[in-house]
Amino acid sequence: MLTERQRMILNAIVDDYIRSAEPIGSRSISKRGGVGFSPATIRNEMADLEELGYLEQPHTSAGRVPSTKGYRYYVDHLLKLGEVSEQELNRMRGFLADQMNQMEQVIQHAAMILSNLTNYTSIVLGPEMFSNSLKHFQLVPLNQDTAVAIIVTNTGHVENRTVSIPVGIDISEMEKITRILNTKLVGVPLSRLRSRLYSEVGEELGRYVEHCEQLMGALDEALASDNEHRMFLSGTTNMLTQPEFKDVEKVKTLLDLFDETPTLMKLVSSHPDGIQVRIGTENDHEAINNCSLITATYSFEGKSLGMIGILGPTRMEYGKVISLLDVLSKDMTVLLGKWYK
Amino acid sequence: MLTERQRMILNAIVDDYIRSAEPIGSRSISKRGGVGFSPATIRNEMADLEELGYLEQPHTSAGRVPSTKGYRYYVDHLLKLGEVSEQELNRMRGFLADQMNQMEQVIQHAAMILSNLTNYTSIVLGPEMFSNSLKHFQLVPLNQDTAVAIIVTNTGHVENRTVSIPVGIDISEMEKITRILNTKLVGVPLSRLRSRLYSEVGEELGRYVEHCEQLMGALDEALASDNEHRMFLSGTTNMLTQPEFKDVEKVKTLLDLFDETPTLMKLVSSHPDGIQVRIGTENDHEAINNCSLITATYSFEGKSLGMIGILGPTRMEYGKVISLLDVLSKDMTVLLGKWYK
DNA sequence: CGTTAGCACTCAATAGCATCGAGTGCTAAT
């Protein structure tokens, strides 16, 4: 358990380091407002804090830098949440209000707002689609052997695949199929669509249409879209302005991670509901072991739909970011509610 | 006009510099196979070539580096196109053959192949959609006041917008509208869709439906998609391995350009048909003044549809890249032909 | 007369060295 004074010193070091990105010495802490101790005293405490694992020294005769454990303590016990300034709030809501009638737009906008307001990189996971249900199904023939299958969900999302038409099926039959599928499948959650396709619709379809197995196969494949989430990044180059990324090597490993959508998605979606902070080595991926990832979930009727998150250096403005994510995730919960009616 | 010997020397310098990325001295040229002259002779020629503007010197007592003009001469007169190796060809076609039934997939794959095979950054512009025609139109109501408008083109591309429904229109009327639009507009090129919407369909629609102006407005807006081209980048981080981008500042300006899709698109689409090479300062944008951009068009029935391109440092393997783009653009022409029937 | 050997010269890069100063740990005095 840390003493009151140790907490105060740790707090001061983290705050200063977040601002300056340079190791903090005892003298600068001592000269700070509200600290009534000499550098020597601070030094002793700092030595203790280092032994306890909260601080690190790049080398002897350098100042101290917070360790992952130090940041963790800071976030858990010392941090006072920054108010989101009136100005930021206005800017944010102004952006979001802009008559958005596409859900995708809202999500993408949210990512942009986050990265603009923080100067870090933002990651936004769009609503999981498996919980959506089918609103409309359509087969549009393009020529003799191909057609476009279109799925519209209750939230207005449109998914489409090109499927090949088995020989011997003509347009009138296609229309029949479309009608059957619509009457049988509208309202079914996407996650159950494939199984329903076989169990309920299969027989009936077979009654009307020859060669229906091939078509079923094509539809089945079309439905097996593995992108139940869509992910949006924004401000990826913001990282490059951070002093911890003055080395091109580090930049490359990070940007390579950004290109690997599935990995990144796994990393983000492993976070639980609510606001979650992963600091430095707490993150499962090596490329962001000197970064912190903060996420918040937005939801509908208490059920989490997707996530918004900020990735920045461990030396991140936690207070500001956390309160911003909190506000925005709540706004999005409200805003997206209308699509989920 | 350059002498035979000058051409030989220029060729040698460009080739060597492309490999080594370091200024080339007279001695190393002299010692090269097939060159029967002493360093002193080479030096004299190099001085001449510099005076003529084909070479540059980073500083006195350094070797020579090709200038933009030097590269230009190299590309126009000296370059012998590399054969695309059997292995690369197989790899490429293997990738493209992979039962792709989505046009988007083909395009995206092409970008990936290019960046993988070259280790530069690839830029691919999808087929311009304005020349496509409407295949099917659909209005799917989501709830009381919003609906999804879906457009399918003859090439199987699906575009969708959420539109708000004016009060007082019910579902049966929506279906009527859909039917009218389909009978009147199928086959019309997308570029003329908006004008036709007013000129031909407007009155007829008005006869059946009240409050139709608002709906028209909504549809009109939905059709005004400004992304007639879709653009795909791949291998953006490949640039970071190039020695000319060891400086984070330069990396940032380049990556920022990559994020500015419209600017980049303008840059690329300003290139004419066929294979086009823009070297260094020949490019209109400052961020790529030390890069070369090579593009090729793919087409259908002689009409250019879209572009594939490679962006790399001016010190680029022109021969390899050009022949690769040539082969791939022709393959894509063949492959995409089937969608344009 | 074109070519080349020879030579003085230039200049970035590298290494060595002294200096500086911010910061530390320890000890003894308060």
Next chain:
DNA sequence: ATTAGCACTCGATGCTATTGAGTGCTAACG
């Protein structure tokens, strides 16, 4: 318990010398 004092550490900074790859010029050569 706190702090002043002090020796010590070590990266950063700046200066100088050295090195070496490369040049331009001139004079000699076949």
